[in-house]
Amino acid sequence: MCSVSFLECSINGLYGQAKNPYGRATKLHRALASIWSEAFDRQPILAKYQIALALAKREPFEENAKHYRAARALIDLRNAIAHPKELIESERQQQKLEGRLSGMYKFNPKREHYREFFPGRCLSADCACWALQAATKLFSEFKRRMPPTANALSFVVPVDHVLKEIEALRSTSAKK
Numbered sequence: 001m002c003s004v005s006f007l008e009c010s011i012n013g014l015y016g017q018a019k020n021p022y023g024r025a026t027k028l029h030r031a032l033a034s035i036w037s038e039a040f041d042r043q044p045i046l047a048k049y050q051i052a053l054a055l056a057k058r059e060p061f062e063e064n065a066k067h068y069r070a071a072r073a074l075i076d077l078r079n080a081i082a083h084p085k086e087l088i089e090s091e092r093q094q095q096k097l098e099g100r101l102s103g104m105y106k107f108n109p110k111r112e113h114y115r116e117f118f119p120g121r122c123l124s125a126d127c128a129c130w131a132l133q134a135a136t137k138l139f140s141e142f143k144r145r146m147p148p149t150a151n152a153l154s155f156v157v158p159v160d161h162v163l164k165e166i167e168a169l170r171s172t173s174a175k176k
Contacts, residue, residue, distance in 0.1 A: 003135035004078040031055040070134035105130035
C-alpha cells in the first residue's frame, strides 16, 4: 500500500507543484497546472503519469513494458488489500489476481497448501520487496524521461540506490 501511495503522491506532487514552481514557470508547468483539478485528481494513477509525459512531449510508457505491467499489477494488489470483500468472496476474482501477479514475485511458500490465493498465498516477504521495486522502477523511468524543468522531481530522493538494495534483498531471499 505504501509503494502505491509513493507513486500517487509523487505524480500528484508534480502537478501540484506546477502551480507554484520553484523559479520561473515553464510551458510544462503551465500545462500541468492547467489540467489539475479535483476531477483530474480522481484519474487513475498511471494515467496521470502518461498525461504528464504527453504534456512534456516525451515518450509515454508502453503498456506492455515490464515496469508498467508491474506497476499496474501493484495497483491491483493495493486495491485488493484496501477493498478485499469482493475478492475474498469470489474464487474467480482470486484467480484473476493470481494470474496478474504470477511471475512478479514469489508467493508465500508457507501457505502454498492454501486453496485461497488472497491473502495467505498472495502476501509474502518477496511481495513486499517486489512492491518497492515495482514502484521505484516506474518512478525512476518516469523521472528519466521527464525534462529537468519538471523540478518537483529533483527534490525526490535518488532511487537508484534503493533499487540496488531491494535487488540485493530479493536475491538473498531467493537463495534461502
